[in-house]
Amino acid sequence: MTHRVAVIDYGMGNLHSVASALEHVGAAEVVVSHEPQAILDADRVVFPGVGGIRDCMEAIRRLGCDQLLDQVLNVDRKPVLAICVGMQALMSHSQENGGVDCLNVLPGQVAFFGEAHRGDEGERLKVPHMGWNAVRPAIDHPLWRGIEPDTRFYFVHSYHVVPDSEAVVAGTFDYGLTGCAALAQENLFATQFHPEKSHTAGLTLLKNFLDWDGTCS
Amino acid sequence: MALAKRIIPCLDVDQGRVVKGVNFVGIRDAGDPVEIARRYNEEGADEITFLDITASHEERDTTVHTVEQIAREVFIPLTVGGGIRSLQDIRTMLNAGADKVSINTAAIHDPELVRDAAARFGSQCIVVAIDVKRVSAPDDAPRYELFTHGGRKPTGIEAVEWAAKMATLGAGELLLTSMDRDGTRDGFELVITRAITDAVDIPVIASGGVGTLQHLADGVTEGGADAVLAASIFHFGEYTVAEAKSFMADRGITMRV
Numbered sequence: 075m076t077h078r079v080a081v082i083d084y085g086m087g088n089l090h091s092v093a094s095a096l097e098h099v100g101a102a103e104v105v106v107s108h109e110p111q112a113i114l115d116a117d118r119v120v121f122p123g124v125g126g127i128r129d130c131m132e133a134i135r136r137l138g139c140d141q142l143l144d145q146v147l148n149v150d151r152k153p154v155l156a157i158c159v160g161m162q163a164l165m166s167h168s169q170e171n172g173g174v175d176c177l178n179v180l181p182g183q184v185a186f187f188g189e190a191h192r193g194d195e196g197e198r199l200k201v202p203h204m205g206w207n208a209v210r211p212a213i214d215h216p217l218w219r220g221i222e223p224d225t226r227f228y229f230v231h232s233y234h235v236v237p238d239s240e241a242v243v244a245g246t247f248d249y250g251l252t253g254c255a256a257l258a259q260e261n262l263f264a265t266q267f268h269p270e271k272s273h274t275a276g277l278t279l280l281k282n283f284l285d286w287d288g289t290c291s
Numbered sequence: 292m293a294l295a296k297r298i299i300p301c302l303d304v305d306q307g308r309v310v311k312g313v314n315f316v317g318i319r320d321a322g323d324p325v326e327i328a329r330r331y332n333e334e335g336a337d338e339i340t341f342l343d344i345t346a347s348h349e350e351r352d353t354t355v356h357t358v359e360q361i362a363r364e365v366f367i368p369l370t371v372g373g374g375i376r377s378l379q380d381i382r383t384m385l386n387a388g389a390d391k392v393s394i395n396t397a398a399i400h401d402p403e404l405v406r407d408a409a410a411r412f413g414s415q416c417i418v419v420a421i422d423v424k425r426v427s428a429p430d431d432a433p434r435y436e437l438f439t440h441g442g443r444k445p446t447g448i449e450a451v452e453w454a455a456k457m458a459t460l461g462a463g464e465l466l467l468t469s470m471d472r473d474g475t476r477d478g479f480e481l482v483i484t485r486a487i488t489d490a491v492d493i494p495v496i497a498s499g500g501v502g503t504l505q506h507l508a509d510g511v512t513e514g515g516a517d518a519v520l521a522a523s524i525f526h527f528g529e530y531t532v533a534e535a536k537s538f539m540a541d542r543g544i545t546m547r548v
Contacts, residue, residue, distance in 0.1 A: 088385045094363045125413035200494045206295040206547040226547040230415045
């Protein structure tokens with residue numbers, strides 16, 4: 075398996091962390107780019123994202139990253155890992171920034187945790203959901219290899235994804251609700267948490283991504 | 292399983308070296324920031340905060356370079372603060388590999404910077420640092436105000452009201468430091484910590500005064516903090532981050548161990 079990874083850069087924030095982490099776990103080459111050729115030449119693709127969804131979607135469309143992603147996912151069928159806002163951008167619609175239409179790769183919504191968000195025992199929960207929370211894999215998947223149930227990953231987000239189909243849920247977290255920590259559909263895996271900031275557990279997941287052939291078994 | 296409380300070792304960096312003074316005086320050299328960050332990462336630190344305590348213009352480049360080096364090998368969140376005055380400063384630090392930047396004095400001079408920064412880069416990467424001192428007499432109702440210049444210069448701004456305003460403007464997190472306690476090893480100033488954690492919906496990091504592991508636990512259980520920050524107890528090898536985490540976990544605090 076070659077390990078040439080393209081990290082799609084649509085100009086929203088620092089992607090060096092993702093690139094460094096991929097190199098750390100053995101990627102032979104990591105390119106950070108929005109140039110079609112660089113992305114099409116890679117054998118796997120990371121779709122990251124930080125910041126507000128409106129600006130992200132605007133940049134994704136302006137740079138043609140939506141079409142590139144479609145090519146990579148559906149035509150070339152390469153393994154793709156979406157992270158945080160990258161995952162949210164794959165849904166149909168987000169409530170953030172007054173409501174923004176997204177890519178509709180995974181039908182579903184991106185919803186706010188809510189004002190005065192509370193836990194099961196009435197305790198106040200801060201938003202953003204920031205810090206290390208336990209993730210429970212919902213399915214067997216090559217990307218969970220070597221990762222125990224309830225391993226903690228680093229999250230930082232105020233909105234969470236709600237897919238139309240339960241079948242795409244790959245892992246969950248608890249934070250006053252049962253949220254989607256990860257989604258999986260064919261050659262696509264998406265995480266709400268940041269594997270590149272999740273120390274050993276995150277690096278294990280990234281290593282699994284490098285070794286992944288894009289199938290679910 | 293609940294969200295874990297965080298332990299954040301802090302590197303106060305002056306001219307490329309980690310230092311820590313008592314009330315910003317009597318500075319002791321604790322070593323190379325990259326090496327120390329690597330050690331904390333291995334010990335299980337939940338995040339690392341890097342404060343450039345001189346932050347004069349000439350030293351910016353040194354700081355950027357150090358942040359780049361840390362970000363290349365430390366795969367936990369990294370916050371950088373000290374001398375952040377503009378959107379360009381924030382961009383420079385995020386591009387160097389910081390995950391969050393901490394804005395302090397600049398937020399006092401120009402609160403709109405917090406709003407603009409959150410709109411541009413997202414609230415998740417905007418931490419507002421609040422340095423406070425108690426200004427009320429010991430027998431009076433406690434009142435805390437913001438101070439600048441390492442605690443020397445009063446601003447007259449009331450702390451709880453300011454914290455709420457920063458949250459409204461888009462801060463994603465608050466870093467609360469008691470300048471009365473910083474460097475004293477007497478423990479966090481729990482009264483103001485509790486008042487601010489109760490007043491805002493965003494996470495609060497307690498800072499200033501940690502001398503024992505019990506102080507860290509108190510910051511969470513008494514102060515209500517979401518994260519606790521400490522420098523000298525870790526730098527000089529008194530305790531490892533792992534020891535601090537198991538101490539807190541033994542007292543029923545949810546930790547990533």
